[in-house]
Each structure stands twice: as structure tokens, then as C-alpha cells.
Amino acid sequence: MADSAEIADELAGFALFADLTTPQLMGVAHAFEEAWFKDGERVLRQGMTGSGLYLILDGQASIRVDGEERAKLSRGEFFGEVSILLGEPPVADVVALGTLRCLVLASSAVEGFLNDHPTLMYRMLQASARRLRNANRWRS
Amino acid sequence: MAELTERPFPPGDYPLIVVGSGPGGLQVSSALRGRGIDHAVLSVDEQPAGMFRRWPFFQRLLSWTKPFAPVARGTRPYERYDWNSLIPETDEHRAVMVGLMDGTSYFPSRPEMQAGLEAFVSRTGLRVRFGCRWTGTRRLDDGRFELQTSDGTYTAGTLVFAVGVAEPWRPTSPGMELAAHYADTRPVEQYADRRIFIIGKQNSGFELASGMLPWAKRIVIASPSPAKLSVNTHSLVGIRARYVQPYEDHVLGGGVAILDAAIERIERGDADGAPFRVVTRRSLDSVEMAFDADDVIAATGFVAPLLDLPDLGVATFGQSRLPAQTPYWESATVPGIFFAGTIGQGSAGLKKHGIPSNSGAVQGARYNARVLARHIATTRFDRADERPAVARDQVVDFVLDELTLGPELWHQRAYLARVLSLDPTEGIRDDGIVPLAWFVDAGGPDAIAATLETDGTGAVFPVIYLRRDGAVTEHPIEAHPLLDYRTASARSDLAGILAAILGRA
Numbered sequence: 116m117a118d119s120a121e122i123a124d125e126l127a128g129f130a131l132f133a134d135l136t137t138p139q140l141m142g143v144a145h146a147f148e149e150a151w152f153k154d155g156e157r158v159l160r161q162g163m164t165g166s167g168l169y170l171i172l173d174g175q176a177s178i179r180v181d182g183e184e185r186a187k188l189s190r191g192e193f194f195g196e197v198s199i200l201l202g203e204p205p206v207a208d209v210v211a212l213g214t215l216r217c218l219v220l221a222s223s224a225v226e227g228f229l230n231d232h233p234t235l236m237y238r239m240l241q242a243s244a245r246r247l248r249n250a251n252r253w254r255s
Numbered sequence: 256m257a258e259l260t261e262r263p264f265p266p267g268d269y270p271l272i273v274v275g276s277g278p279g280g281l282q283v284s285s286a287l288r289g290r291g292i293d294h295a296v297l298s299v300d301e302q303p304a305g306m307f308r309r310w311p312f313f314q315r316l317l318s319w320t321k322p323f324a325p326v327a328r329g330t331r332p333y334e335r336y337d338w339n340s341l342i343p344e345t346d347e348h349r350a351v352m353v354g355l356m357d358g359t360s361y362f363p364s365r366p367e368m369q370a371g372l373e374a375f376v377s378r379t380g381l382r383v384r385f386g387c388r389w390t391g392t393r394r395l396d397d398g399r400f401e402l403q404t405s406d407g408t409y410t411a412g413t414l415v416f417a418v419g420v421a422e423p424w425r426p427t428s429p430g431m432e433l434a435a436h437y438a439d440t441r442p443v444e445q446y447a448d449r450r451i452f453i454i455g456k457q458n459s460g461f462e463l464a465s466g467m468l469p470w471a472k473r474i475v476i477a478s479p480s481p482a483k484l485s486v487n488t489h490s491l492v493g494i495r496a497r498y499v500q501p502y503e504d505h506v507l508g509g510g511v512a513i514l515d516a517a518i519e520r521i522e523r524g525d526a527d528g529a530p531f532r533v534v535t536r537r538s539l540d541s542v543e544m545a546f547d548a549d550d551v552i553a554a555t556g557f558v559a560p561l562l563d564l565p566d567l568g569v570a571t572f573g574q575s576r577l578p579a580q581t582p583y584w585e586s587a588t589v590p591g592i593f594f595a596g597t598i599g600q601g602s603a604g605l606k607k608h609g610i611p612s613n614s615g616a617v618q619g620a621r622y623n624a625r626v627l628a629r630h631i632a633t634t635r636f637d638r639a640d641e642r643p644a645v646a647r648d649q650v651v652d653f654v655l656d657e658l659t660l661g662p663e664l665w666h667q668r669a670y671l672a673r674v675l676s677l678d679p680t681e682g683i684r685d686d687g688i689v690p691l692a693w694f695v696d697a698g699g700p701d702a703i704a705a706t707l708e709t710d711g712t713g714a715v716f717p718v719i720y721l722r723r724d725g726a727v728t729e730h731p732i733e734a735h736p737l738l739d740y741r742t743a744s745a746r747s748d749l750a751g752i753l754a755a756i757l758g759r760a
Binding site: 118119120121136137138139141142144145146148149150151153156157160162163164165166167204214216219220221222223224 | 426427428478479480515516517536537538541570572573574579587588603605606607608609610669695696708710711727728729731
């Protein structure tokens with residue numbers, strides 16, 4: 116359980132939000148909603164429309180394609196952005212590994228949110244580039 | 256003592272106990288009774304209706320009941336147009352609200368809503384032990400639960416808490432204790448000619464601002480993020496149309512200021528000036544701004560009053576401290592504890608396109624409670640509902656009728672679904688109304704789930720989920736301008752979607 120000020124404090128510790136001021140962090144904490152998942156619960160569903168952008172506050176998540184685990188995500192990492200940016204259903208399940216606590220932003224709000232926070236968008240691009248690089252290494 | 260002995264449900268052992276006598280508790284009790292499940296209902300209040308005995312502050316609801324609708328009053332399809340009546344288990348006593356409203360608005364007044372809930376109790380013969388305060392909870396060695404109350408000790412194997420999300424909550428900013436909470440708002444005439452500072456841009460904040468427009472000298476409404484309007488989100492997310500007047504006043508420069516800013520602190524004002532000074536920091540540019548105010552009101556929401564349930568292991572999350580729940584509203588961490596009413600929002604469902612369920616309102620929670628009662632009866636009392644057979648050549652029409660007329664689908668979009676199962680040994684069976692998240696994730700035999708969805712564009716369209724060999728696929732059907740899916744086009748679309756799965760049954 117956390118109020119917006121506590122969420123903003125948590126966000127301040129994440130690299131993704133390092134460039135934001137305290138009032139901006141409070142705005143982010145207000146814009147996102149908190150979600151809680153138990154072990155094994157699906158957060159994103161492969162092939163199903165209407166998902167959101169998720170940021171992990173506590174716990175771990177498994178990225179699974181056709182049931183095969185491809186990666187794990189931890190506190191401070193985000194997921195769901197690919198399907199929103201492309202306007203397509205997720206290409207993987209994201210499943211809670213143990214108790215998982217996230218912040219979530221509806222897909223319809225993501226474009227406006229990123230445009231309002233260009234420095235955050237740049238850091239997301241960097242994180243996505245690292246993931247792409249690692250995926251290419253994995254393939255080779 | 257004579258009075259005490261006349262009250263139902265004295266302390267003792269019961270198969271199931273419901274706590275709460277608001278709409279959620281009453282609806283789940285009605286549905287349990289309809290299935291013959293013996294249970295007790297306990298309530299701290301002296302009469303039924305829960306929060307509607309007190310709120311909304313300005314005495315009119317945000318949920319409508321239309322006396323005249325395109326379908327016959329008192330039928331199941333009419334529930335789509337009557338958001339406020341509880342649902343009886345028999346056809347009599349349907350749509351109780353219609354006969355109690357005076358016709359001045361299709362939003363019932365608070366007293367009309369209270370009268371509607373009281374009428375539901377008296378007409379259906381529901382029984383509640385009023386004046387009985389739940390004070391504590393314990394897990395017994397045999398897995399059952401013990402409830403301590405002001406009347407004595409109860410035990411039960413299954414608990415349903417319908418205690419609302421009604422405990423005032425305010426953030427932790429310095430000086431916040433100087434602000435009154437929404438729940439402590441005074442009679443409106445006491446705000447005449449005063450400067451009001453309202454913290455929070457939810458409906459409760461805008462409700463207060465709307466009611467104070469004829470009285471206050473100045474109104475400032477502040478929170479870090481911009482106000483959302485329901486007419487823009489195309490959903491019940493955001494400020495409802497009835498409370499938008501302060502927004503118009505703001506954009507036309509009438510004296511209301513709506514500010515995107517964090518509350519830094521609240522201070523006492525100078526002895527000869529305003530009693531309060533609210534220091535804010537603007538979200539856009541971090542500029543500090545301070546406002547003198549005669550009254551500061553925190554319209555910052557409520558939390559679920561769970562007493563010691565977290566100590567028992569019930570996990571909670573979010574600012575409202577909602578219990579984390581399964582799709583069937585059972586505590587995700589303590590089996591045997593269920594939730595009904597607004598507290599059921601903790602079972603978020605798929606929340607497709609970011610649009611939440613209507614579980615926080617009567618029109619959504621009443622169906623959750625009925626689905627919950629059926630689930631409890633089936634899984635904990637071995638009393639499963641009948642699952643009628645559906646002829647293969649009737650499936651398409653059955654589904655199209657549900658998509659057009661089924662009130663559960665209209666009020667709980669992408670949250671509740673009508674399910675037909677296609678087990679080869681049983682044929683096609685109507686499994687009734689089921690949480691969509693459970694259907695999508697739980698697995699099971701081949702099946703069809705029909706629901707309605709909206710994606711934030713304003714369209715309301717059917718979506719069919721097919722489960723074949725354990726895998727679930729999603730099939731939208733184009734929206735119809737009159738929201739009637741008993742058309743040749745929808746029939747053709749649906750027949751195409753179902754062709755493969757019906758071929759197997």
C-alpha cells in the first residue's frame with residue numbers, strides 16, 4: 116500500500132525517472148495506477164488486445180513466448196511498450212514470478228505521457244536499444 | 256434483552272457470514288438465499304443502505320434509472336437502463352427504484368436510493384443483524400474463521416466482507432491534518448462568501464465544487480495531474496458530466512481555478528488574515544504558488560476498512576488499500592475470505608484499454624455479487640446451478656440476444672461474459688455469467704465467451720473469446736450504431752467465428 120508521495124519517492128530511485136523533478140514525479144504517480152499480481156498470474160497475454168504500459172515496483176516477471184521463457188524483468192524495468200507503440204497485441208505472455216507489484220498506464224494515455232516527458236522517452240529508447248542488442252546477441 | 260433475542264443471527268457457528276448491509280452485502284445475501292445457502296448477515300448500521308444513508312454529500316447520485324426505456328420495465332433487459340435497483344432472485348420485486356423516484360431527475364436522490372434499498376430488503380424478506388460491529392478476526396486451527404463482534408463471537412468456514420471503501424483517507428503532506436475531509440463537509444450555506452481550497456480532482460472534489468458554486472467566493476481545485484472528463488475518456492473514468500460546471504467556470508474565468516500542482520504543505524495563516532495557507536508546486540514548471548483559504552477540504556478518497564484482515568495475511572494494494580483478489584473475488588492470499596460490493600474493485604479483471612470495471616458502482620457490483628454467490632454455492636457448498644443445454648442451431652441467436660439484451664455484459668464490459676461450454680460428453684451447456692479474466696486464464700474444455708467491450712473511442716462492440724484445446728483467441732465484431740446485434744451482419748460475423756468450434760461439439 117502506498118500513496119502518491121510514496122510512489123513518487125520509489126520512482127525517484129529508478130534510472131528511467133532520473134531526470135524528472137519532484138512535482139513531475141508526483142504527476143507520474145497520479146497518472147499511473149497500482150496493480151498487484153500473485154505468483155503465476157498473467158499480466159500481459161500473448162495475442163490479446165487492449166494492454167497497457169507496466170513498470171515493476173516490486174517482484175519479478177517472466178517474458179514467455181508460446182510458453183518458453185525468453186527473459187526476466189525486475190524492479191524498475193518496464194514492459195508492454197512494444198505492443199502499444201506498434202498498435203498490435205503483445206507477442207509474449209508476461210507472467211508474475213512470485214508476488215508482483217506494478218504501476219500501469221493505459222495504452223491510450225501512453226503517447227501523451229511520453230510526449231509530455233521527452234527525457235523519460237529518451238531513457239526508454241535507451242532501454243529498448245539495450246534489449247534489442249541483447250536479443251540480437253541471443254539469436255547469434 | 257427482549258429486543259436482543261428478536262434480532263436474527265445471534266452469535267454462534269454459521270456455514271457462511273456476510274459482513275455489511277450496503278448494496279453489496281444485500282445483493283450477495285439475496286443471491287445466496289436464492290441458492291439455499293444458510294448464512295448470517297451482520298451490520299454495524301441500524302438500517303440497510305450502507306453509504307447511501309449519508310452520501311453523496313449533495314444528495315443526488317451519479318447513476319441513473321430511466322423510467323421509460325426501449326424494453327419493458329421490470330424485465331432482465333430493463334436492468335441495462337436501471338443502474339440502481341438490486342436484482343431479486345425471482346421476477347417480482349424487480350426494478351424497485353422506478354416506483355420510488357419523483358420524476359424530477361433520472362438520477363435518484365440519496366433518500367430515494369436509501370428508500371429503494373430498504374424496499375428491496377422488506378419486499379424480499381432479507382434479514383440482517385443490525386447494530387453488530389465486527390471488531391476482529393482469527394483463523395482457527397481447523398481452517399475456519401472466528402469473527403469477534405460487539406454482540407459476541409461467531410465462527411464460519413466462509414466469510415464475505417461487503418464493508419465498502421468508506422474510511423476517509425488523506426495524503427501525508429505536512430499540515431494535511433488541518434484540512435477537513437470530504438466526509439466532514441459542513442452544510443453548504445456555511446461556506447458562503449469564503450475561499451475554498453479543494454484537494455483532489457476526482458468526482459468527489461468536483462461534486463463539492465459544483466454544490467459550492469452558488470456560495471463560495473473563490474474555489475481552487477488542485478492535484479498533480481490534469482482532470483479527466485468522462486465525456487473525453489468515453490467511460491466512467493473521469494469527472495462525470497453532472498459535475499463539469501466548475502470546469503466550465505474555470506475555462507471561462509468565472510472564479511474557479513483548477514490547478515495541476517502538488518500540495519507541498521498546509522500552514523495556519525496569519526492571525527488577522529486567512530485561517531489557512533496552502534503551498535503548492537506546479538507540475539509543469541515546479542513554480543511554488545501559495546493560496547490563502549478559509550477552508551481546505553481533502554477530497555482525496557477513501558480506503559477499505561479491513562480491520563485486522565491484513566494481519567491474517569490478506570494482501571492489499573494501492574492507495575485505497577483494496578484487498579488483492581482472484582477473478583472470483585476471493586482473497587488472493589487467504590482462501591475462504593471473499594469480498595462483495597465496491598471493495599470488489601480489487602479484482603481488476605483484464606482492464607482492457609485501461610478501462611476499469613464498474614465494480615465500484617451498484618450497477619456493476621450487483622452482478623459480481625450474484626456471480627460470487629453462484630461460485631461459493633458451487634465450490635464451497637456443492638450446490639451447482641443447473642447448466643441448461645443449448646441446441647447447436649440456437650447458439651448464434653442465443654449469443655446475439657445476450658450481446659444485445661444481457662445487462663451483465665452492458666454494465667461490466669470486458670469483465671463479465673456469458674459462457675457456453677462445449678464438452679463433448681455433455682454437449683453445449685449454458686454456464687451462465689463468468690468473470691472474463693477467469694475464462695481467459697483458467698483453462699478448461701472448449702468454450703465460447705461473449706462480452707461487450709469499449710476501447711476509449713466511444714464504440715461499444717461485442718468480442719467473442721474462443722477456447723479451443725486450451726488456447727484462447729479473441730474475435731471482435733463491428734459495433735452497431737444502435738447497439739443491436741440481432742442483425743444479419745452480426746449473425747453472419749458470429750456464425751463465421753463460431754463455425755470451427757461448433758463443428759466439434
